[in-house]
Amino acid sequence: MSSRSQDVKKILIAGLPNTGKSLIFNNLTGQYNIVANSPLTTLTFKRGALQVGTESFEVIDSPGLNSLYIHSEEQIQVRDLIFSDSPDVIIQCIDAGRLKQSLMLTADLLELEIPMVIALNAIDATARRGIWHDSDGLSRLLGLPVVETIAVQGRGTGELKNAAQKATTGKNRIRYENAVEDGISSIESELPAGEPYKRIKSLLMLMGDPLMFRYLEKAYGASTVARLTQATENLKRRFKGPINQIIYHSRGQWIDNIVKATTRNQKITPKDFSQTFARLSRHPVYGIPILLAMIYLMFFMVVNVANVISEWLNDVLWMPVQSMISGIFPAGFWHDLLIGDYGVLSLGLANALLTVLPILGVFFILFNTLEDIGYIPNLSVLTKRILAKFGLSGGAVMPLVLGFGCKTMATLTTRGLRSKRERFIAVYLIAFTIPCAAQMGLNMSILGRMGTSAFFITFSVLTFLGTTSGILLNKLLQKEAVKDAFIMELPALRFPSLKGILRKTYHRLYWFLKESLLVFVYAAVAMFAADKLGILEAAKKILSPLVEGLLGLPLAMVDAIILCFARHEAGAALVINLVRKGQMDYVQCIVAVLITTTLAPCIANIMAMTKEVGSKNTLAMLCAIAISAFAASGALNWALNTLL
Amino acid sequence: MDTERRVKEEYLEKLWEMKEQGLSTVDDLSLTMSSTFDACLIDGLAMDGLVQLAQDNGKITLTGAGENRARQIIRAHRIGERLIYDIFGGDFEKGACEFEHTNTVQIIDGICTLLGHPRECPHGLPIPDGDCCRNSVKMTPNLVSPVTEMEIGQSARIAYINADDDRQMHRLNGQQIRPGTVIKLHQKYPCFVVECENANIALDDKIVSNICVWSNAPQKQANRKKLQAVEKKRGSWWRRCLGLGN
Numbered sequence: 001m002s003s004r005s006q007d008v009k010k011i012l013i014a015g016l017p018n019t020g021k022s023l024i025f026n027n028l029t030g031q032y033n034i035v036a037n038s039p040l041t042t043l044t045f046k047r048g049a050l051q052v053g054t055e056s057f058e059v060i061d062s063p064g065l066n067s068l069y070i071h072s073e074e075q076i077q078v079r080d081l082i083f084s085d086s087p088d089v090i091i092q093c094i095d096a097g098r099l100k101q102s103l104m105l106t107a108d109l110l111e112l113e114i115p116m117v118i119a120l121n122a123i124d125a126t127a128r129r130g131i132w133h134d135s136d137g138l139s140r141l142l143g144l145p146v147v148e149t150i151a152v153q154g155r156g157t158g159e160l161k162n163a164a165q166k167a168t169t170g171k172n173r174i175r176y177e178n179a180v181e182d183g184i185s186s187i188e189s190e191l192p193a194g195e196p197y198k199r200i201k202s203l204l205m206l207m208g209d210p211l212m213f214r215y216l217e218k219a220y221g222a223s224t225v226a227r228l229t230q231a232t233e234n235l236k237r238r239f240k241g242p243i244n245q246i247i248y249h250s251r252g253q254w255i256d257n258i259v260k261a262t263t264r265n266q267k268i269t270p271k272d273f274s275q276t277f278a279r280l281s282r283h284p285v286y287g288i289p290i291l292l293a294m295i296y297l298m299f300f301m302v303v304n305v306a307n308v309i310s311e312w313l314n315d316v317l318w319m320p321v322q323s324m325i326s327g328i329f330p331a332g333f334w335h336d337l338l339i340g341d342y343g344v345l346s347l348g349l350a351n352a353l354l355t356v357l358p359i360l361g362v363f364f365i366l367f368n369t370l371e372d373i374g375y376i377p378n379l380s381v382l383t384k385r386i387l388a389k390f391g392l393s394g395g396a397v398m399p400l401v402l403g404f405g406c407k408t409m410a411t412l413t414t415r416g417l418r419s420k421r422e423r424f425i426a427v428y429l430i431a432f433t434i435p436c437a438a439q440m441g442l443n444m445s446i447l448g449r450m451g452t453s454a455f456f457i458t459f460s461v462l463t464f465l466g467t468t469s470g471i472l473l474n475k476l477l478q479k480e481a482v483k484d485a486f487i488m489e490l491p492a493l494r495f496p497s498l499k500g501i502l503r504k505t506y507h508r509l510y511w512f513l514k515e516s517l518l519v520f521v522y523a524a525v526a527m528f529a530a531d532k533l534g535i536l537e538a539a540k541k542i543l544s545p546l547v548e549g550l551l552g553l554p555l556a557m558v559d560a561i562i563l564c565f566a567r568h569e570a571g572a573a574l575v576i577n578l579v580r581k582g583q584m585d586y587v588q589c590i591v592a593v594l595i596t597t598t599l600a601p602c603i604a605n606i607m608a609m610t611k612e613v614g615s616k617n618t619l620a621m622l623c624a625i626a627i628s629a630f631a632a633s634g635a636l637n638w639a640l641n642t643l644l
Numbered sequence: 645m646d647t648e649r650r651v652k653e654e655y656l657e658k659l660w661e662m663k664e665q666g667l668s669t670v671d672d673l674s675l676t677m678s679s680t681f682d683a684c685l686i687d688g689l690a691m692d693g694l695v696q697l698a699q700d701n702g703k704i705t706l707t708g709a710g711e712n713r714a715r716q717i718i719r720a721h722r723i724g725e726r727l728i729y730d731i732f733g734g735d736f737e738k739g740a741c742e743f744e745h746t747n748t749v750q751i752i753d754g755i756c757t758l759l760g761h762p763r764e765c766p767h768g769l770p771i772p773d774g775d776c777c778r779n780s781v782k783m784t785p786n787l788v789s790p791v792t793e794m795e796i797g798q799s800a801r802i803a804y805i806n807a808d809d810d811r812q813m814h815r816l817n818g819q820q821i822r823p824g825t826v827i828k829l830h831q832k833y834p835c836f837v838v839e840c841e842n843a844n845i846a847l848d849d850k851i852v853s854n855i856c857v858w859s860n861a862p863q864k865q866a867n868r869k870k871l872q873a874v875e876k877k878r879g880s881w882w883r884r885c886l887g888l889g890n
Contacts, residue, residue, distance in 0.1 A: 066815075067814075069814060071814055097842045098841065100820045101820055129842070239767075242767070242768040244813065245766070245768045248813075248822065251817075252817075252822055252824065255820075279831070282831060283831065284834050380846065381831075381837060383834075384835040385835065485811075485850070485851050486835070487819065487846075487847055487851065489844070490837065490843075490844040490845065490846055
């Protein structure tokens, strides 16, 4: 604590999943952390600076936290940060529509005696539903500043900044029944002196939080923990039945009393179209056509808007440049380096800026809209039963669904799965068959040039591959006893905000350029060098039976497959170039998309895989993926050529 | 005579609880009974053939007959607790202590059925199952039934939850799915979706069958159906076409 500079205070933004923590963070700091109407959007801490008057703060955005009693690995990092870093202020972000659920966490946070502020967020949504919150009353009851905010519109930010300076430790802590209170204080006295947050830690031990004991073992050694375990066991024996029941009962009453005193519900509320739509989108009969319609809409927009823009940009901006340079360097080294097959300008800049960027731009606007509405998490209801066939219980549904956004993030969320076997299956499926948003957009663009049926065939094959590999893995891997219950909160659908969508699209494109523009250029230089040195030629000779023979693709596709490993978008752009030049036919396009989608997860995804399942398993998975990708694409090539 | 039976039953009850905790000596028994402990009664129980005493290590165990009797008592006690807790709230301990001496198995089975065959008492201790649970008899209408038996669009108050483990109980509690709150069933397939405290929650079939709610009394149900029919006519045409309900 002493190493921290004296005048910068730490503010931790904590709260339940999907309550708008990142929005508040963005509003307070002016930075941009990705936001979505979905849980598991923020997976790591993000820090930013805030200046209020003369005071400086460091604001920390955190992943979702349900309570300080931790039951899974994914939430432990937030508690660890609180316990070890001792933030000076905690802003609890509460979704006003889920006040009762959030007060569970408030009850825990109050025990820490860290100055707190409550941001009562999304009060626009509750107002529409006829729920009225007495935020002043809530503030009086809890003894904390309570600030009403509508973070999507940035409202309440100023008040929140001021309140952060006036944060208090609160006064209304839960008094449990005497026997429990005695238990807490007797464990408190057993804890080593100088241990901070003794009360909540004792309570957690009494409730049997296994991760608490692990934490103490690390800090004080096995003997202390053995003593503490014995002490808590003795205490628990005094109670008839599980002590948690008693604790939950007291909490329930505390919450009910607060909510009863501070909220009023209208008896009649206006019809809520978003609720009806949410119900339809989860419906076993109407849900699937809605999903297909959404996918088709995206496909339609990519083909008819993105492709058109990209072709137009290519004609207007790139063609003149190309002809100008050919005028100056009709042939030779400079011609090849700049605008040749592996030119820095052609393969590097033009592909990134003129081909990929417009496609991603259009696709991201659509995808971000879906994210903002909150449609995607609702899909887990539809997919739940199919995934059960792969031996995946509830917890794995969200990671797989999130894979359609970003495979790397999705792989990281598999940490929440308790069963190692399920984590393995989920990580494999994400790497192998699920296209991320960027892949999806580019695939649509490539296949759209060949017609809707090409898109339909490819995605049916991908679905088939995912299903069969899921079932196979389920059969092959050893059964495990751990079965996790499926309890998932579905976000309420929301009308998307245009500003929010555009802002997110801008940042996603900006990050794409920042991360990959140089990769495009370097890749072009590397390919150029490899080509000049004859390495590429040799590689093509070796791979030609595989690429030309098995997959039936033009030899130039070797370049695209190699580029895919550097950056999927670069490979996809090359495929688009080949289509433009008329070197790819219908079947070849389908096979090319299938092989580029399944063969190579991006580097970041591979890193995430290593983190979650270990390097050995990752290597094994990558080998399995490579073999199955080639086998599946080869089989598809044969089948299509035989049938068509 | 009756008081002696009662006292003996208290001993049998304690012996069952000791067995649950893994204790088995006469000393343990005297500790848990404290001042009311009477060694003569133990001999009396042994004479009745309800307990067995090992002379060498001071162990006391229930015989087959003793175990059957104790099982009935414990079952009656915990079912009684459930009944008093679920219906009246408040102090269930005292009432249940009287209740456990009810001699008729049929009454207990009837109440057990009424409550939807609960598996745990309000303390969270297991209720030994009776014939009615094993055959899941439905002679009397269940007042409490699992969410799986609710109709889509129906709301009900949660009576109790038979959680499989601490973690599950904690997660449900975090979503405010706990005794006393009202939940509404939105859909059953492909998986259950319930609404609780303004939030929609997707749940496994298995968990849903553990959540038990107060079902509406039969006459009310008929009434509700009538109301629903009226409501349905009032609903917009496309809702009716889509079979969405209200």
